[in-house]
Amino acid sequence: MSQAKSTFEQWRILQAVVDCGGYAQAAEKLNKSQSSLNHAVAKLQTQLGVALLEVRGRKAYLTESGEVLLRRSRHITRSVSELEQLASNLEKGWEPSLLISREMIYPMEHLIDALAEFEPQGRGTRITILDSVISGSAELVESEAVDLAIIGGAPPKGHLAQPLCNxxxxxxxxxxxxxxxxxxxxxxxxxxxxxxxxxxxxxxxxxxxxxxxxxxxxxxxxxxxxxxxxxxxxxxxxxxxxxxxxxxxxxxxxxxxxxxxxxxxxVPLSLVIPNRDKQGPASQLLEQLILKNHSVLEGEGEG
CATH class of the missing domain: 3.40.190.290 (D-Maltodextrin-Binding Protein; domain 2)
Known part of the structure; x- marks a missing residue:
């Protein structure tokens, strides 16, 4: 596997120069000297053997090759940023995935409404929804096989349930x-x-x-x-x-x-957290949003 000729930082600088409309503006945004940015972009072009920018007056403009490479670079730098964010989330205990058990009779639109509100705040958490019926729901709660469970009827012994709707x-x-x-x-x-x-x-x-x-x-x-x-x-x-x-x-x-x-x-439906002691911040957020969707947090309930 060949070693990369360019670095993440070089592409980040190039993006800033283009987005800010010049080296001086980018230097101010990145809190770096203008000369260091000039050097980074010049070195990047030399390493690649491709002209990326051309300066006309006081503004820097992308070449045709530069437009193609910059567009691709944004995907890469975004992926690296997301990877770093995920690592930070894992360190803080933010769950990378959540498994939800839904009693099959629970209206799916209610859960989707809560998930739609969760998504912008979810930090990339992956969601899996399992449909369950009768004892299947109870077994998933008892075995702690899921992070959240929407169940029908009474909860399994030893578990508390928050009523959602009928x-x-x-x-x-x-x-x-x-x-x-x-x-x-x-x-x-x-x-x-x-x-x-x-x-x-x-x-x-x-x-x-x-x-x-x-x-x-x-x-x-x-x-x-x-x-x-x-x-x-x-x-x-x-x-x-x-x-x-x-x-x-x-x-x-x-x-x-x-x-x-x-x-x-x-049939009454309720929300159960199988293991409250192990519940992470992503699960807590989704729990709040599901309850909010049913006005439970305001104490209004839903019939």
Whole structure:
């Protein structure tokens, strides 16, 4: 591997000369002598064997070759600066990555809103989001496999949870399904005789599936997108979060059903920090932004 002919500092000086419009202005910005800047750029051009600048009057102008090389140099110096910033962040304990567990029923737009606010302050922290269901969410918290977890229902024993919101479920089927033409509300026995679509528990030791589970005929799928595809074919019924099916119900692509004694279901969602003692500053910032998104910090809560 050949040794580099130029240095990071030389390119930084060249950028300053161009951006400031001359050597004198750049010298003032960089707190260096004008002669040292002249020497650095002249040496850079000699080392490369390419003319980068030409001086006309009191201003320095890029040559065509200089424009190409300067443009590329900005990417390189930016990358070096980001690398140095990352090293500084790691030294201070700022996490280079965060792993978030999201109960699948949690509205994704809420999390994206918080992440959009986090990104400009995130110092390059990489984000990974895992979708989980029922015991899968609990297992990720108990094993401390994630930095933050949005869970449904009660938190695992020994963990505190901050309530975020409630998600309503509606019982739906396709308009062509026999249930759609039956008199409402339906009774348990009628529903138990039909095919039910449920969402698979993501836990290693599955404790159940997502949905009312009295139907003997049951198809289990990985997520609500797959469940909606099945329903669109006129097959089965399913409990689906209301925010996922508002448009489909309005447009007549799905029919909402009611069950005696249960017009809808509601699941509370909460934010859990699996290990508060090990929580870093990036995780703390994102936690605050998620809570802010739900007005929890102001004590207003959200229903």
């Amino acid at each position: 998600v309503d479920f509606h019982l739906v089927c396709h308009p062509s399904h026999p249930l759609a033409s039956m008199e409402l509300p339906l009774d348990d026995q009628t529903l138990a005789e039909q095919l039910q679509i449920v969402i698979k528990d993501t836990g290693q030791i599955a404790r159940g599936e997502l949905g009312w589970l009295k139907a003997e005929r049951r198809w289990t799928v990985a997520n609500f997108h797959e469940a909606l595809v099945v329903l669109s074919k006129g097959l089965g019924f399913c409990w689906i979060p209301s925010h996922l099916i508002c448009d489909a119900i309005k447009e007549g692509r799905l029919t909402r059903l009611t069950l005696k004694g249960s017009s809808h279901r509601q």
